[in-house]
Amino acid sequence: MTNLDAAVLKPLLFSLADDEVVIGHRNAEWTGHGPLLEADIAFSSMAQDELGHAQAYYALLHELGEPEPDRLAFLRSASAFRCAQLVELPRGDWAFSLIRQCLYDAAEGERLAALARSRFTPLAQAARKFAGEEKYHWLHARTWVEQLGRADDGRGRLQQALEQVYPYALGLFEPAEAEAELVALGVKPAEAELEQAWRERLTPVLAAAGLTLPAAAPIYGGRRGQHTPHLAALLNDMQLVFRSDPEAVW
Amino acid sequence: MPDITLADTEGELYEVFHQKARGEHHVHVGAVHAASPELALVLAKEQYARRLACVNLWVVRARDIHASDYIDADMFDHATDKSYREAFGYKVVGKTRAQAQTRDRDD
Structure with a gap:
């Protein structure tokens, strides 16, 4: 739909894009460091998926008058980012990253399922397009968590990570700027509603x-x-490389 | 057959079979280490289906495979010429084409 105000949409799109680019970067830090080669490749590959989603959200922002996607990712400072604090925490150990991925992708799955019905059509289309990749991310997370939960050592480490991460994960559902207006316009569901669905998926x-x-x-x-x-x-x-020469052509 | 069960913590070896479209055969593409069949499927997806088109994956525990021994490879050798068994010995395409031409001429 065309009569939506860009100023109302932008903070929402920044929160979606910034979550993805930052978690993507964090998970990519596992490249070469996973507990086994296969796990390392799967995690890095999912990180690429998240970066791809971020790029698509930044492209929507660009269509609404913001600079190009690369400049949005690489030239803004921390205070301009709208990601939840969950995604910026250091990757920690494998249990920490897995639990974070599990909580994050459970939220992502619920969010995308709801955004697939957004009245802002380009966002609905993006959400539907990402559904398959997110389905895999969730399968990956839950399979690992169920596997490691079978042994006392694994379960203990996961529970400890869960305690650390959980308050930050709840921060994913911090009401967006212009939340009431976006919900009333049918652009997004209420964060409280998403949080409820998330809890039901996770439990x-x-x-x-x-x-x-x-x-x-x-x-x-x-x-x-x-x-x-x-x-x-x-x-x-x-941002180090990009900022060293923002006009470079790759 | 050689014992391919791993003694370390990387779990077991699973052979991976990939199907590129419904109805096609599953084709062996490699192997992954995993602690369970479920995890093997999850990991196989990123190892072997991230570039190729894929609609279905199989994983099979490598130790469930019964294999012949290389020491017996000589039993596969042909002592005498058996090229008559090989499919390329049949000139099917040429034959059918010739038949079709004959039919056309007769019509």
């Missing part, structure tokens, strides 16, 4: 792995540009 998988969802208060701020120092450090790495 049986975590239970099967012998894990329990902690009770914790959400850590918000990411959607308003408040970040941990980890984001600036990550961007410093990620």
